[in-house]
Amino acid sequence: MKKIASTFFTALFAGAITLGAYKLFFEKPNYAIVTESEGRPVFNTSYTPTSPKGAGINEADFTTAAEMTVNAVVHVKNVSITRDRGSYLDFFYGHGSSARPQVGTGSGVIISQDGYIVTNNHVIENASQLQVMLNNNKVYDAEIIGTDPNSDIALIKIDADRKLPYLAFGDSDHVKVGEWVLAVGNPFSLTSTVTAGIVSAKARNLGKADQSFIQTDAAVNPGNSGGALVNTNGDLIGINTAITSQTGSYVGYSFAVPSNIAKKVVDDILEYGNVQKGILGVDIVRANTPYAIQKGINQIEGVYIAGIEEDTGAEEADLREGDIIKEIDDIKIRKYADLTGYLSSKRPEDTVQVTIERDKEIFTVPVVLKRRQVITVPNMGLEIKNLTKEDMKKFKTKKGVKVVGVPEIYRGYGLEGKVILSLDDQEINDIEEAKVLFGRISRRGRTIMTMINQKGERERLIFQ
Incomplete structure (x- = not known):
């Protein structure tokens, strides 16, 4: 009987030692001791239960x-x-x-x-x-x-x-x-x-x-x-x-x-x-340009206004050079593509709420988008604009587009400052019609341009 008891206690003791060694050396503890110490960082841990499906793509259907x-x-x-x-x-x-x-x-x-x-x-x-x-x-x-x-x-x-x-x-x-x-x-x-x-x-x-x-x-x-x-x-x-x-x-x-x-x-x-494209009427400074770096505006969050175009919504709303556009219609504007992307979804006569920063003050003004008044036409590269009321009075015409810029190749033709009335005998009313007609010019054919000068004299030029 003593022998059986001795064997039992020996086995029990050995089992206890084995279990203790396993707990001590192999099993990871499921608790942590937290003490306050000013010299140690503190990390917040999320205890939100993990989804049985896993995380990421498995959650999406x-x-x-x-x-x-x-x-x-x-x-x-x-x-x-x-x-x-x-x-x-x-x-x-x-x-x-x-x-x-x-x-x-x-x-x-x-x-x-x-x-x-x-x-x-x-x-x-x-x-x-x-x-x-x-x-x-x-x-x-x-x-x-x-x-x-x-x-x-x-x-x-x-x-x-x-x-x-x-x-x-x-x-x-x-x-x-x-x-x-x-x-x-x-x-x-x-x-x-x-x-x-x-x-x-x-x-x-x-x-x-x-x-x-x-x-x-x-x-x-x-x-x-x-x-x-x-x-x-x-x-x-x-x-x-x-x-x-x-x-x-x-x-x-x-x-x-x-x-x-x-x-x-x-x-x-x-x-x-x-x-139909509506424009704000501002000249923008692009990031990473020498001008932006020189002016110290390369790292701003927003779009810097470098100038205001005449007869536009921006001029009427009293936007100014140096203003920084921060938001439009509650859409954050961090860079130029944010601005152009949002405006591409708008039309002329739409009103947008423009939030700007001026002299460290933030305020919002309504701006009415206008039609683009100046474009460069395809093929010939002339820069043209819609006629103002003063132009119509001066040239005595309500139709046509005014030439305001001429590329080097056409400088000798005396085009600048004149009004183009028609192209290949097709009447031009505004810059959008002019863009379409100039886009149809064939390099192998000839193009007839009818113009009027400030004296009211009509001219016809033939381009081969």
Whole structure:
């Protein structure tokens, strides 16, 4: 009996030693001793329970947004005709150049039940034949309703035999960096492809002063152009437009035209036939320029006003040189692209509330946007402006545009200060009409310009 008892206590003692050693050397304690010490940092810890699903992408559900989107995104095929120059024998013996069809593809987004589709201008540019294939593989011929090369947005239409699924425009001004988004399109002619990512940045520009893109890391490749960028609710917040890549394929991020800009362009095309642009009327100093560095305004948060244009809303609202634009309509303005991006969604005669900083004081003033009064026309590069009341009185005309700047190549023609009345016998009423007519000038043909000088004398110039 003593032997059994001795063996039992020996085993019990050994077990206790083993358990104690395990607790001491191997098991991590689930408690912490906290003492107050002025010399040690204190870190706040969140005790929010962890979701059983995990964190991040597992929390997001993209299925509803994908189902809402794929049937409203279409495949766009552009057939254009290109001409080969041929050999010098063809030139001398009159065979001429040979024509061959070239096919380009992209995507588009149905925005109404009756078949209006928004896409990129570069997707449908120079099209001699345009076709749209729906997600159910039905193919329709499409017509171009209007385009805006500046924003790279185009509106086309198909006549379907039924009501079509479509996407509603969302509010891109309130898209947040870090928000989940889906890119839907037809990369490499693969229909209805959905990729996911987040909004990486807003108000990006790719070299042009008036660009303002949403940047995302959702995979976008050739063929995605013109497709939809949607949030997790299935709202259309952008039109996928560009990638930055040395290979021509996706390398990590892409860019989309914000939906507010795309919607405004579409509305203008439908209502006016062209894009109506409202300007604030301020000259802006861009960041990282010698002037900005010299003036010590390179690191400011906002947009510095370097000058005020005459006969504009900014002049009427008493904005001044040196003011810093901080907000417009409660939208924060941190850099130039924020300003141009928001104004691109507005029209002439719209009123915006501009918050500025002046002499360390912050206040808000209403500013009425006006039509741009001065532009540079394509092909010839003349700088022209709409006629003021004084100009109309001086030149005794209510139509035409005044030449205020002439490039070096045309300096000897005496154009500056005169009013252009027509181009190739087509009357000009304002700078927008002039822009269209100058854009149609053929370098191989001749152009007839009718002008009037301050003496009331008409002149006709022929440019070969």
